Amino acid sequence: MKCNWRERYCKEYGGIVVAHKQIRKLAPDLANKIAAGEVIERPASVLKELLENSIDAGSTKIDIIIVAGGIELLQVRDNGCGIAKDQLGLAITQHATSKITAIADLGNLSSLGFRGEALASIGSVAKLSIVSKPDVADIAWSIAVAGADSVMVQEPLAHGNGTTIAMRELFFNVPVRRKFLRTIKTETQYCETVFKAIILSNFSIAFSCKRDSGKMRTFPACLDKVAMAKRIATVCGKSFMANAIYIESATEQMQISGWFGLRAALRAQNDLQYCYINGRIIKDKLVNHAVREAYKNAFPEESISKLPACILFLKITANLVDVNVHPTKHEVRFVDARGVHAFIANAIFSALTNNNQVETAVSAPEYNYSNIPLQEFIPVTERSAIIPIYIIETKILLVARDLQLICVDLQAVRKLLYHTIAAEQLQQNNILATKPLLMPQQVIVVVQDTLGHLGFSIGSISPTASLVRAVPEILQDSDCDYLELLTDLQQATAAQHVGIIIAAAAKVPDTFTLAAASELLQQLERYNIDVASVIPGVSNSLGASALLKIL
Known part of the structure; x- marks a missing residue:
């Protein structure tokens, strides 16, 4: 009996014969879990989406609770506009949003969220509860789901104006995803990174954050540049603020501002680089390259082995940038990429090279400091790295x-x-x-x-x-x-x-x-x-x- 080429290949090379399979439409719960994987990678992804929702709701105060790295519990409470009772169920439906209504709105986005995927994705892979009360409502209402195929439960609750969203047991119904999460300490660090990035771009909002049984950390709203500098110093360290300058430059369509480290603030890693476009945290190759080029030209010797530290805010006309590029919304596309690159690089380079640190001339009294004793210490001879x-x-x-x-x-x-x-x-x-x-x-x-x-x-x-x-x-x-x-x-x-x-x-x-x-x-x-x-x-x-x- 003759065998076809597939069978001969399998006998000679150990291949596998794949049977022809019919194309089928995926079940809704399975499709939702797959789609959720694009938006929700880890607890930090959930935190980012919830915080952006609270900011879009016009909140002036946001409180966060993180338990076990956000895997067991991640809760965000705000005093924003709230969600009406009849829209709670719609809020956790796929592609339901209050941010846009037509395709033309994508070219003029002013909100951080717009796809209507976040809450639906979270509810597909975790136990999600929402309690909300608009200021015009007499009572708050809650809704809870536990997976894409669960039944929504809605009931009245006591709650102040605003919204509280709690996510519990992330990936409880997707064990293959849960086992790829890192340790609680590592996931906590990821959440901390997101939290820092958010509070550095929303100075007018008061934040508080509590991790596990630790003490509550509070960040009051910043009403002036002194308060802003204090928040930055708390997040980035006083060393950064002591060796940074504030930059501001603008054209008709773009404006750049922020704090940029000088020579003494250059670092061995890029852990102090925060870039925002129209208030949105981004990780864009073009922007990063423009920043590196500016520092390379300003500090040619140090930039070979060290990286800049900066907090960069770029405001650009909405129709000149596309944020609908990646599910995480970290990447953007510019209509005039070359022009944006040149504007950023030139503005930073000019400020760095033109910066003149104020040196205070003082006349010192005739004190004799030559007899100041130095403490005894062990001199360094030959020792290994510490x-x-x-x-x-x-x-x-x-x-x-x-x-x-x-x-x-x-x-x-x-x-x-x-x-x-x-x-x-x-x-x-x-x-x-x-x-x-x-x-x-x-x-x-x-x-x-x-x-x-x-x-x-x-x-x-x-x-x-x-x-x-x-x-x-x-x-x-x-x-x-x-x-x-x-x-x-x-x-x-x-x-x-x-x-x-x-x-x-x-x-x-x-x-x-x-x-x-x-x-x-x-x-x-x-x-x-x-x-x-x-x-x-x-x-x-x-x-x-x-x-x-x-x-």
Whole structure:
């Protein structure tokens, strides 16, 4: 009996004979789960969609709860316009939205969402509940679904004006997707990344976020640039704000603004690059390339190995950009891509190269700082790289070196570092190096103009208030209360001034991260200070059992 070529191929090469199959239309629940996979990758995807819905609803306050990385619970509550009772069921229907009504609206989008896929997709792969009350309604109504094929349950509830959406047990009915989720810690970090990106582009909204059993973090609405700078410093670090400039440039159809790091803010990775187009967070190759080109031309030597840090806002006429490109809405297409690229690159390059940092000229009193004692420390000879591992309550830094775990007292090592830096600056120039503040700070105290040699630039603006324009450089990474510090300096003697500033600089901010720890270790290495020289109140070298007790 003759066999056809498919059978011969299978015998010779181990192939598989595929039977002819009929084309069938997928069941609605299966189609919804597949479609949901394009929009909902992980809990962070859900958080992004829910936050964008709250922003589109005109909210001025948004509260977030994240449990187990958002896998077990992710809740977003806002005080927006709310959803009427008769539209709750429609809200979780595929391709139902209040954002657009005709295809022409796609060319003039002013909202972050527009496809009507988010809530339907979430409800297909998770247990979803919505409670909402418009301000014109007397009572709130709720609706709940658990999967695409579940029955919607609707009932009245007590709730203030606005909407609360809770997602529980993500991918409970799609086990093949759930097993590809990362650890709770990693998924929490993804949610944190989304949260940071959202609050950096919506300064007029107050946010709060609670993770698991941790304390609630609050971010008040920003009414001026000082408050905006404070929020940015909280998210991106004071080091970024201390080494960044504000840029603003515009044409008839485009406007660019934002904060851009200078040479000292260049980083080894792109974890501090936030780009927004018409308020929407994007990850666009053309925009990223324009930013890199500007920094490459401004700082040709550093840009080879380091990446820029920036918060970029681009406003462009709606009909000149297409955001309906990708399900996640992270990518866009420009009508005049070359023109956009040139505008961004030129605006950033011009600002970076034309920036003139204000240097305060001060006349220092004739103090003798040559006898300032330096703390004893272990000099660096030949040692292996030190890797930061874990931060314990912003007090102890756990580092690894030569297969050994070492505990470092963060405040003590910072004090030693800044003591060394201050002593070097005073011995060389008889003054502390100064750093202009991006946003001068007002303090309700009259400061005498005798602190210039300590790195301060302060001017009186009223009989009871002063404006701090520059501070000692060693304070740029600290979480310092300038009012308290200046009060202490005025009450102290001249011999105590340097010690008070060093103590203020040494305080570890609550937002101290492993990235900041890595920068700290690099500074210690530059000044030949070994972290092993600063022994905390626990054993300097830890075994596995001791480590487990601490963690």
